[in-house]
Amino acid sequence: MSIEKYVIVTIILLCVAQGAYALTFYGSESHIEDEKLFDSVRITLNENNSQQLKILYMNKIINFSFSANFPTNCELSPSERGTFVICDVSKATPKNRSIAFNLTLQSVQKVGDKYNFKKEFVVYESVNSFFMSVYLPKLSQLNSDSIIPTYGAITSDGRSIIVYWQKNSIPLGELLSFQMSYEVIGGQQDYTVSMISVVLLIIVVFVAALAVKYKKLPEIRTIFPVLKSDEKMIMELILKHGDGVNQKVIVRESGLSKAKVSKVLKSLSERDIVRLERVGRSNRIYLVKYLKGK
Template identity: 35%
Template sequence: MIFFLFLFFSAVHGKIYYIEAYMEISPKGDVIINYTIISKNVSNVKIFIEEPGKFILPENCKRIEKEIIKCRLEKEKTIFSEISHVEKYKKGFTFEKNIRVFDVVERSVFLVKLPEGALLPENQTKFFPLYGTIATDGRRIFVIWERKNLQEGEIQGVKIFYEFPPKKQSFALFSIALFLFLLSAIGFALWFILWRKKKRVRDIILPVLKEDEKKIMEIILRYPKGVNQKIIVKESNYSKGKVSKVLKSLAERGLVRLERRGRTNIVYPIFEVKKK
């Protein structure tokens, strides 16, 4: 049920300069409304409310009947609050508030602040009146309506629709993020295992190799996925015969694996060090 709240302000020998309704919607659908009235030379204001919510009134305001609140305007500014609720609407929610002022008002401002994570709908009217301005503080969306020179008895009202992103979409985004995290973790784990094996080979094997064997083995370790024998010849500056002889010796000791490909070999390092 969408309820309407009508405020009837009765001022004698005075003027209302400004009325503000600041409406903040919580994730659970509660709405806290802070009303601010700025006037001059106004002693009393009576407020008539239809289907009122729960009000939080200052000392200078009291409820004299079920739908009537009377305030003594001891200062130029009067502030009071109301607690209301949104209504369910299709896939989202809606909230409406209407105010009628029985005095000329120079300026009125209505502001509705949506819950964090809430969005204005895309395929329907977002709010009424249409002249509202959409803004954000970086975390929450809010809409502002501003009018000037409201005539005596003129209704000022706003209505807004909002919705939350589907949970499936949120779950899908979470699943993708989790998958990417696990993929990164697995990749890091594989890299770390390979790095440790290479380190073990460097720490255990390289110190006991001859100088030429050590130089060639260091080149091979830079290519864990295999390296063409021609590249080893080029980077070591050794002759083809010398490189072939060293590779044969390393293969016999189980330090590398040679795979014949055409007229050359692809050399793979063997990271598992055999203990005697």
């Protein structure tokens, strides 16, 4: 092989090696209250993470706080396009590589009787698995045709309408833009109509749950919007590795502590979402049959 060809092949291999996702998971659970967005973000870094995590939020940041299971510091840096959240992640380890943000964002604008929601941000790292959910205010009526991107899905927890988006393989620097519009129902008559709608929705959800349980339809993704961020991340890993994944694998890839993973799995087991089977000094994790559609 000539030197020129060797150099080209080496460059290609280096590019492929560096193409691994810097973030294994980016999860966001948001609640709209008083025309503000209260956003809880959970991020899991790759084992071979970079020295710095940088995210640009186009929406105005009103409040910000952070936490991590490794020593770090995060700061806000205003720019012409928005505000950067910049975190030092150089001290993250293979076992401790999770970081969380709590943000209050100005992302809702009222136009007449309608409320327009828009959230835009850029993650300056590649992301393997992305999930974002937005809980609308109680007694809201969603304009389903306004959801952007259109792959967004709609569900409910019986109290609020939830819109969520899920995507894999997000490249570094891609603009993530999410939009929708809704109305808040007011007045006693509208309130009564809304409550009837909520009751009917609960009945529909209950009937659907029975259908899933007894007809054993595969509805695993429908439970994601009502799971906590840690639960979503662990469920993603279970789906990734398939039935019978060892609990040690979940601990290693989630970046959570053994105690935290055990606590989350116990909660999922008690809610009949997963089944734990003791093997030696660890557990193997299985989805319950009705969620597998078998």
